[in-house]
Amino acid sequence: MNFLKKIVLVLSSLFLLSTKESPKTVFQQHVFALGIISNPTGNDPLLSFALVSFFNGDMVASQPLTKETFIRMASGDWPSKANPNREDLFLANGIESCGRFVDTISKQKIYLCDPLDSLWKIRFGEHPYVFDDSGWSHGKYKPNARQMAFLYQEYEVSNITVDYFIGNFMWKLLRDVQDSTWVANYKSLEDIK
Numbered sequence: 001m002n003f004l005k006k007i008v009l010v011l012s013s014l015f016l017l018s019t020k021e022s023p024k025t026v027f028q029q030h031v032f033a034l035g036i037i038s039n040p041t042g043n044d045p046l047l048s049f050a051l052v053s054f055f056n057g058d059m060v061a062s063q064p065l066t067k068e069t070f071i072r073m074a075s076g077d078w079p080s081k082a083n084p085n086r087e088d089l090f091l092a093n094g095i096e097s098c099g100r101f102v103d104t105i106s107k108q109k110i111y112l113c114d115p116l117d118s119l120w121k122i123r124f125g126e127h128p129y130v131f132d133d134s135g136w137s138h139g140k141y142k143p144n145a146r147q148m149a150f151l152y153q154e155y156e157v158s159n160i161t162v163d164y165f166i167g168n169f170m171w172k173l174l175r176d177v178q179d180s181t182w183v184a185n186y187k188s189l190e191d192i193k
Contacts, residue, residue: 031055032081034074034089035062035164036116036173038123045129046120051082052164062164071111075099093171097178115174122151122177122186123160136187146189 035052049070050062065073073080074089077100083089090098090113098113120127121135123142138144142160143151151157154176155169165173176182 033166034065034070034080034082034170035166036070036119036170037161037164038119039161046124047116050164051080052166053081059164067113067116068111071098071113071116072100075111077109077111089171093175095171095174095178098174113174115177118177119173122147136183138187138190144189144191146191147186150186150189 031054033052033054035050037048037050038046039048047067049065049067051065051073052059053061053063069078072078073083075098076083076086076088079086088099090096095113095115098115099111101110101112102108103110121137123137124135125137125140126135127133137147139147142148148158148160151160155165155173157163157165157169164170
């Protein structure tokens with residue numbers, strides 16, 4: 001009888017183990033996104049644009065883009081791995097002042113994005129080339145410590161010259177820089193002396 005109990009116990013343990021969920025297989029996933037960085041390396045003197053590639057959550061590559069290519073891909077006018085359905089990501093993210101427009105006189109497509117033209121102000125206190133235009137930063141070449149802490153908290157950017165504004169954070173930033181209350185708040189973030 002003791003032997004029979006042992007067999008029943010072993011069989012029931014095996015049954016219980018076989019019905020438990022096996023560990024989920026980790027799938028390798030490649031994801032693409034559009035990104036903006038406040039470090040001029042392309043043809044724009046103040047910003048760089050890129051198609052950013054992630055593998056299993058880690059950024060593995062970035063392909064530089066021109067500002068116009070960035071706008072074309074985000075508006076769905078050009079194919080992109082970051083926008084495979086070619087939808088207007090500007091409209092989908094509530095940014096109506098960006099995208100593809102048709103010139104009423106020449107009937108040609110033009111690509112504009114006013115919020116992109118304001119992004120330099122986050123990093124610089126004054127325009128690095130046009131000296132009568134002021135930015136929102138309290139630092140000459142980068143935001144002060146409180147502004148950087150704010151950028152990390154809101155957009156997960158810890159170093160403005162190294163980290164990309166990507167995905168939902170990028171779209172949020174493009175909406176925010178159009179909001180005068182947000183701009184006033186950002187400008188008010190002075191370091192405590």
